[in-house]
Amino acid sequence: MRILVLEDDKVQQGRIEQTLLDIGRSRNLRLEIDIAKNYGDVEKYSQYFDHYQLYLLDLEIDGERERGFQVAQQVREQDPFTSIVFVSTHSEALPLAFRYHLSALDFISKDQSEEDYRHQLERCLDYVLAVDKRENMCLFTYSFEGRRGFTLPYHEILAFETSVESHRIKVYYANHSIKTIYGSLKDIAAKAEKDYFVYANRNTLVSLQAIEEMTATEVTLLEGLHFPVSRTARRTLKKHLNV
Structure with a gap:
């Protein structure tokens, strides 16, 4: 090291x-x-x-x-x-x-x-x-009910957000890339490594490794991504970030 x-x-x-x-x-x-x-x-x-x-x-x-x-x-x-x-x-x-x-x-x-x-x-x-x-060794491979999903290195994934389309999730990853897949945040959280992705609000999971800043109402990630943060999620995020 x-x-x-x-x-x-x-x-x-x-x-x-x-x-x-x-x-x-x-x-x-x-x-x-x-x-x-x-x-x-x-x-x-x-x-x-x-x-x-x-x-x-x-x-x-x-x-x-x-x-x-x-x-x-x-x-x-x-x-x-x-x-x-x-x-x-x-x-x-x-x-x-x-x-x-x-x-x-x-x-x-x-x-x-x-x-x-x-x-x-x-x-x-x-x-x-x-x-x-x-x-x-860690790639995150995800698919939902047999539908086409994705395989990405964990460290390249920034966030997941529910789409306006039913059962669809937006995947935000490196180099300002976005992919829309079938799935649910609950299913992703269950299948991913524990505590790698944490809720910022009920519609968004964020990577702890990608967080740059957090205010009372918003979390900022790498590559300029911004998401609202709920009061409950903020307490959880602060605990994970040791602040």
Whole structure:
């Protein structure tokens, strides 16, 4: 697994690298860790952004309190589906991730105990490993009552929406593509991997991996897709997104 760490404090650089290596040894995982010590280093590594599977980004770099969010935006432009985790003492800044249209896997506080710090990093590694396993083997093949359906990689599917035509579903997927098929949201939710797609409202299922921003009334996905979000669905989505 290739990991890029953005951290400008030497003590914290050593802490996160050593913790990751300890986890790797205990799990027999091969971890390749690059550490960007300032924003200049980020520019050096940017040509490899699509090679990293996990980004661990401090928020305040070179005295700029939102620099980590800006770097995350750069990463998302090259790799919309990669895993980004913010590691900082500024937990109050986490809601700004939505302002920057970012979907973060987790937020790790530097101020917690070593045990909790390690546990959160382990959970992030476990998630990335699970995603890699899904992407290597996971295509979603769907058909309804024997009718023609589709086969697509999970990570390319953005959303499903009921059509005005009876028993028809719109499938929104990569490169602004839309396909209409026979089916039902309930059937799709039952057949897809658990919690990969979540209701935004009674007529729409969205991919958690594709969410960029959520307000009180609307969810924004990759490629500029917008859907209304119900009050109940918003609570569920917030729980899944850890916000």
